Amino acid sequence: MRMWRLARSAGQWKPGAGPGVRGQVMRIGLVADLHANREAVKVVDRALSALSPERVYHLGDLVGYGAHPEECVRWAIANTRGGVLGNHDAAALNLLGREAMAPAYAAARWAGERLSSAAREYLSLLPVRELVVRSRLLLVHGAPSDPFGRIFWEEDADTEMDLYPEATTVAVGHLHVPLAVVRGRGGKTILFRKGSRTVPGVDRLLVNPGSVGAPRDRKDSACFLIFDDERRSFTWYRVPYNGRLPLEAIRDMGIPALPGPAQSPVMERVLCAIGMWKRLYRET
Template identity: 30%
Template sequence: MLVAILSDIHGNIEALDAVWQDMAPLPVERIVSLGDVVGYGPNPEEAVISVREHDVVCCMGNHELGIVNATERAWFNSTAQKGLGLTASLLSSESLHYIGSLPRFLCHAGARFVHGFPPDSVTTYLFQVDDAALERWFAQGEALTFVGHTHELGLVGWDGTEVVRKDLGRERFMLDGNPCVINAGSVGQPRDGNNNAKYLLWNTQTGLIEVRFVPYDIERTVAKIRERGFPDFYATRLW
């Protein structure tokens, strides 16, 4: 089975539509979102509708959590809190109910999918987790975990003796059977020095992972961020 893995769409419908176009000719059988479909971007409602129309299986991100649970907003800085409020105002009651129902993690084809860090954190960044905590997770026996949240592609694995960390680029690689956590980067707001939308393809039979880079109309997204009154920082950092 070919599984597409998306993360951190962040209300960027131009980036998401470009990903759908890139994915259309591929034999993808399952699409999984690692959370943060909304937040930062100007089209949260359209992004939620789009993932639902494409039968995407989603888990909850910290932005979904912050929108549906007001007490969780204290976790965000003041700029992000303003953006969350504006995002919530652009969501229909149906979409608010949908994002509030999302699970904190998913399991499929022997892999775990979670926004932050396994088993079920939506707020822990992968770079915050030290080697000792990673070793404890790898010792649990789950071989493959996909995460988002950092907006940066990367892989953290166990080679039998130590934790190994590496950045990922536009590449294909085979899983080697050792336990690992793979960060899927971001569709709607990459922070890895390359402004293309990013997503992963995982062949569950062969273990091949492909990292896809997809260009999109950034100028259009930037213009809408400003038109709709989101913090300008959300626009400038897309470049």
């Protein structure tokens, strides 16, 4: 895959021609929440090259938190068929205010101030929802009802999957945690969070590929998903990366830090394992 080279230079790329390309898709790579983490994107890029899905889509939050927003947006331009806008992307473009993003607003604005005009234009043209018609796949960063909201429970997923009848599969990001919610024709809803599954004949499916650049379930292990729309199968892949390098880059660049325990990856993982997250971490 073309790592950091723009597929469309500022002079060649025309607004309206970018995101949402549709084709005869079978195996789809889904990535989310890159968060300007160049080291994680590099290892995922190599893994996707080896797996060779027919299409790759992103689910937003290309920037924010990390030190390399420009490189990660360029990777998305060069290597995906489009995607959707995340809340950190929106904040980088000054489309979301501080009250909606605290405490991460300062880091998102830092990213926005350092993006090239081509990268900003790409982000500005991303939709908040996108339907891949051939695959009946709806892409959204947070939830179909609220593009920047979160789906915490199976009951929430059950409701959200019915909002767009033309989509049999909904792909979301935002949680930074891999999960899938499957509803069979008998109405039973089942949650998975790891491995590989084939679910032919299901009524509705919601998947979250996990996070490439800021995983909250496993430190320094980028996560993404391959979805086969013909076989109705999905597989998560974990790829380790050197977590010291992005942290050093954040410090060296002087990026505004998150306050309190949010700065600690260990504390973040503890917080994600308790309270409202606990049902996401049960074994199925």
